[in-house]
Amino acid sequence: MKRFSTRCVKIGDIEIGATSSLKIQSMCKTSTQDVCETVDQIIDLYNSSCDIVRIALQNKKDILSIKKIKETLLKKNINIPIVADIHFYPKAAIEIIDFVDKVRINPGNFLNKEYFFCLIEKCKKLKKPVRIGVNQGSLSKDILKRCKNIPCAMVESLFEYLDICFKKKFFDVVVSLKSSNVRTMIDSHLLMVDKMKKKGYNFPIHLGVTEAGEGIDARVKSTIGIGYLLSCGIGDTIRVSLTENPKMEVIFAKKLLKEVKDKSILKRKYLKKDFLKEIFHFKKKDETILCLKDIDTSDKIYVEGLKDLKEKKVSKKSIIILKNFKEGFKEAFKIKKWLTEKKMDLLLILSFEYKNMTLASLEIGILFLEKIIDGISFKNDANKYLLYSILENTNDINIKTKYISCPGCSRTTFNIQKVVKEIKEMKISKSKKIAVMGCIVNGPGEMKGADFGIVGRSKNRVDIYEKSKILFKDIDIEKGKKILFKMLGKK
């Protein structure tokens, strides 16, 4: 699959888009005003081969701090591009662009188009880029009202600003569309690329699944979302958002980039919405099958590929189990194509034989999203959690408790990593979705899809949510945690 051909945009000394290599980004999780700690974190990221670092900017003091951070880094001969991340403070974008290599604005809270005109005029003169970064959690009410679904709303929100840039002949623009839902993230990008092509735009694309959480779930989410799009030839920079130390984001991003190959079989089509909402388990001896359909497992045919299958006798009830994993990914596509051509409505199950969990998430994720396989079989129960996570992110099902948490940044008002850990240690009903969000930028938006949640309001003050309703507003974090844990324990 040919990469979607984007234009070259320079961020400091680094080029992104066009023929340049994929770049890795991360974001500081320190207080922006703590210059020493932030500089240390950036050096740590730089030494881990991070290409671009973002810093949150919320007030006047942050502007001075970012200026100092950049100067300190340059004195230490560290010339990593620094991006200022702006929310609710449009004026700051115009001030800070003198000192940083790029600014990121969020159309959901940039609130003043006049400032945007000034910003792009200044960026034109300075030859510095802007990222227009849309986030599902902070879409405006007006956009949500106007659009028929979330991917459309995200694209609409982006193009309001992108069209202005194009009209004003400002082309140093990078775009991003982030969602905590993998399928929404993928569909919005496919929609955006189609629209860009129609309009003759070619802005570089930054990829990321936002509010992905931590641990295995977060890695599976990012692998499927980012990996699927890269495999479709879409994307110029990536960020793996983790509610962990930012260095872990870079380490995993490198791992992910290593596994993404040219999956030339992908068609870059919108994901079908007819995903099933249930998963069926079949266990016989030491083999478990997780399938999206209720099946009769009495006639299982084990094959090593299409050639092998053609030599086997199959009946209408046969279930094909694809073994031998080395070429399994490609063979699955071949078998599906052959079955479709022969009009044989047989189920195809992939046998799990992976040692590399990132590759497993990527390939199984793609096979489910493309509707190539109907299920997965495995012998070792240790792989069950990973497979549940892949199935949840590629289908509309809840098999285990779902956690959403933002990666945290300078805006985070409480110790988010600690709260996420404490919640994950609790026994919570399997079908529930819990959200832990560091601040109000994306917090209220993410609560819309969650059953319970906690959102940072100000330093060590939080709001406690049930569904999208605030039950307790602006309370102390310790009190908030107690209330939330009690609620989670009861339900």
Ligand code: SF4
């Ligand atoms: S939601 Fe989390 S990551 Fe996003 S701005 Fe707020 S604290 Fe930072």
